[in-house]
Amino acid sequence: MWTRALALLVWLMLALSGCSSEPAVLRLATTTSTEDSGLLDVIVPDFERKHDATVEVIAVGTGQALKLGEAGDVDVVLVHAREQEDAFVAAGYGVDRRDVMYNDFVIVGPPSDPAAVSGETDAVAALERIADAEAVFVSRGDDSGTHVKEQQLWEAAGLTPSGPWYQSVGQGMGETLTIADEQQAYTLSDRATFIARQGEGADLVIASEGDEQLYNPYGVIAVNPDWHDGIDEELAAAFADWLTSPATQDAITDYRLNGEQLFFVAGS
Amino acid sequence: MLVSALRHALELIVRGDPQLWEIVLLSLGVSGSALLLAALIGIPAGAWLGLRPFRGQAWLTTLVYTGMGFPPVVIGLLVYLLLSRQGPVGALDWLFTPTAMIMAQTILAVPLVTGVTMSAVRAVDPALRPQLRSLGATDRQIVRTVLTEARQGVLVGLVAGFGAAISEVGAVMLVGGNIEGRTRVLTTAIVLETRQGRFDVALALAAILFLLALVANALVVRLQTRLR
Numbered sequence: 001m002w003t004r005a006l007a008l009l010v011w012l013m014l015a016l017s018g019c020s021s022e023p024a025v026l027r028l029a030t031t032t033s034t035e036d037s038g039l040l041d042v043i044v045p046d047f048e049r050k051h052d053a054t055v056e057v058i059a060v061g062t063g064q065a066l067k068l069g070e071a072g073d074v075d076v077v078l079v080h081a082r083e084q085e086d087a088f089v090a091a092g093y094g095v096d097r098r099d100v101m102y103n104d105f106v107i108v109g110p111p112s113d114p115a116a117v118s119g120e121t122d123a124v125a126a127l128e129r130i131a132d133a134e135a136v137f138v139s140r141g142d143d144s145g146t147h148v149k150e151q152q153l154w155e156a157a158g159l160t161p162s163g164p165w166y167q168s169v170g171q172g173m174g175e176t177l178t179i180a181d182e183q184q185a186y187t188l189s190d191r192a193t194f195i196a197r198q199g200e201g202a203d204l205v206i207a208s209e210g211d212e213q214l215y216n217p218y219g220v221i222a223v224n225p226d227w228h229d230g231i232d233e234e235l236a237a238a239f240a241d242w243l244t245s246p247a248t249q250d251a252i253t254d255y256r257l258n259g260e261q262l263f264f265v266a267g268s
Numbered sequence: 269m270l271v272s273a274l275r276h277a278l279e280l281i282v283r284g285d286p287q288l289w290e291i292v293l294l295s296l297g298v299s300g301s302a303l304l305l306a307a308l309i310g311i312p313a314g315a316w317l318g319l320r321p322f323r324g325q326a327w328l329t330t331l332v333y334t335g336m337g338f339p340p341v342v343i344g345l346l347v348y349l350l351l352s353r354q355g356p357v358g359a360l361d362w363l364f365t366p367t368a369m370i371m372a373q374t375i376l377a378v379p380l381v382t383g384v385t386m387s388a389v390r391a392v393d394p395a396l397r398p399q400l401r402s403l404g405a406t407d408r409q410i411v412r413t414v415l416t417e418a419r420q421g422v423l424v425g426l427v428a429g430f431g432a433a434i435s436e437v438g439a440v441m442l443v444g445g446n447i448e449g450r451t452r453v454l455t456t457a458i459v460l461e462t463r464q465g466r467f468d469v470a471l472a473l474a475a476i477l478f479l480l481a482l483v484a485n486a487l488v489v490r491l492q493t494r495l496r
Contacts, residue, residue: 060463067465141448143464168448170460171441179445182353182363 024053026235027074029066031145032172033103034078034218035059037192037262043251047242053235061144061172069093069221072228076236078243080190080218081145094221096237098244101252101263102217105149106191107208108177109135110184117186117207124157126208131157134165136185140176141168145216150188153213177202190216192262199258218263220244270471277472287449292476295453298366299434302373306381306429311422313378314385315411318418319397332386335379340372340432344439347372351443364445369453372439377429384428388421389414419495427488431481454480 034040035057044055058068062079069077070093078100079085088094107126109117115133120126130137139161140147154161169179173193180187181202189197191209198204220240225233242248249265256262280288317328349355351363351371362368392414400410415422437455444451446460454477461470 064463064465070465142460164450167445167450170446170448170452170456170463175445179364179447184353 023048024051024232024235026053026055026076026232026239027058028055028076028078028239029058029060029064029068029074030078031062031065031080031218032059032174033080033146033190033193036172036174037190037196038257039192039252039255039263042255043248046248046251047239050242051235051238055239059172061140061142061147063143066093069223072223072231074223075232076220076222076239078218078220079145080216081148082217082219084145084148085219085221089221093224093227095224096240097219097221098240099266100218100220100243101249101265102215103191103263104209104216105146105188105214106194106206107186108180108189108194108204109186109207111203111205112184113205113207115186115207118205120208121210123153123208123211123213127153128157128159130186131159131161134163136165136167136183137161138176138180138183138185138187139166139168140173140188141170142172144173146173146188146190149214149216153188156213177204180204192257195257195260195262273468273471276468277475280469280472281476288472288476290449291452291454291457291473292480294366294451295434295455295477296480298369298440298453299373299430301370302377302433303426303430305370305374306377306433307426309374310378310381310425310429311385311415314382314422314425315389315415317382318386318389319411319414329386332379332383336383338376338379339438340376340436341438341442343375344372344442347375347439347443363443364447364451366444366451368443369440369451372443373433373436376436376439377433380429380432381422381425384425385415385418385422388418388425391421392417420492423488423492423495427485430484434480435477 030040036059040057047053048055058074060068062081062084065077065079066084066088068074069088077094085097089097107117107123109115115130115135117126117129120129139150167185169176171179173189174197176187177189177194177197179185181204184203186207194206220243222233222236222240223231225231252263253261253265317325317332347368348363350357351360351368352358362371396414396417397410400413405413435455437459440453441456441459444453444456446452446456454473458470458473458477461467461473
């Protein structure tokens with residue numbers, strides 16, 4: 001009785017695992033910004049159709065996305081922190097980094113603008129004003145690409161933000177914007193996620209935008225297949241090819257959220 | 269990796285990293301307060317539900333049992349909506365404060381304390397109450413005596429409530445915001461460190477969480493033997 005039940009269980013597990021191995025699965029670690037913006041939902045089905053594959057998206061901060069690649073837990077990463085990406089490739093964890101697209105960061109804050117930042121196009125000066133006014137600023141604090149950018153800006157301002165007005169929450173962009181909205185605080189966000197949240201009713205506005213330092217390039221990197229077993233090298237390369245192909249690049253440019261273009265490709 | 273992470277975890281604990289202790293103390297403070305509140309609400313409620321039958325008792329019991337298995341993240345969502353700027357009591361400015369976390373954990377722990385107290389009270393010899401009454405005891409005295417008889421069970425309820433509160437992550441993340449130095453507790457810190465790939469720190473925090481649970485339970489077991 002027990003042996004038969006066990007045999008049935010084993011058979012079931014084999015049958016189920018057999019089902020899931022077809023079609024092929026590509027594990028993609030990416031930043032919360034690409035997922036939250038809704039871009040992947042729109043463009044990825046085309047890849048899945050063309051390659052008879054399922055793309056499993058793991059949306060985390062850039063720091064963790066690269067760690068997942070380092071550990072061989074994913075086949076490919078799509079992130080936005082150029083220095084960390086280059087270090088990742090230099091260390092041999094990834095191969096063949098390619099430019100995919102870019103969007104930009106914006107400093108957002110409450111409509112009441114207590115630090116009088118509105119209209120300031122110099123991002124560093126904007127942060128200085130926030131620090132001077134000790135207006136509440138919510139930081140990602142999670143080693144993500146956005147957090148790294150924010151730290152670079154504070155450094156450029158020659159400031160080490162601390163005190164009750166500076167709140168490091170260690171959460172994703174969506175959550176951070178929610179917290180900033182609730183507290184009517186300032187934060188640094190990628191434009192895509194911010195526009196998505198504004199569409200959901202977040203009571204925040206863009207306080208500063210347009211600084212060259214807020215430029216935010218995304219790169220795709222295939223995980224080095226030599227270091228780990230089970231990396232789908234072919235599918236990862238196919239994904240990078242597809243992502244940088246003219247058709248997909250057009251789809252990225254055409255993507256609109258609440259009527260706004262969120263991502264730009266090189267030369268557009 | 270597990271071994272090196274464990275070693276680093278030990279180092280952090282032994283070194284007594286100040287940020288680490290801040291997180292531990294906040295965890296204990298929040299969950300301790302929640303337990304106290306849950307005890308103040310849950311023990312009387314459990315005694316009332318367990319002592320004598322009344323109309324709607326079965327319905328209320330079902331509600332309590334459901335509450336014992338209620339998803340904490342849903343509690344977090346409800347507390348969030350309550351305290352949100354657009355919520356009914358948004359003016360209190362409690363969202364993203366330890367107070368909000370205590371609220372969520374209290375709501376989580378109350379059904380556990382209530383349910384276990386209720387069961388323990390029902391398990392007390394039913395002949396005890398008429399006996400006490402015939403001896404001329406007041407309602408208040410009867411409740412106190414029955415609760416004393418059921419103290420082992422009540423204690424288990426309190427431990428269960430504390431365990432659920434301190435190990436909960438979804439609700440405190442939502443209503444606390446995981447703000448460094450203000451609302452970051454052990455569980456939310458573990459999530460953050462894991463997400464950043466700092467597994468050694470995450471493991472150190474996990475070890476402390478485990479130790480706290482161990483100490484709390486050891487205390488209860490000792491207390492139980494003494495009460496016996």
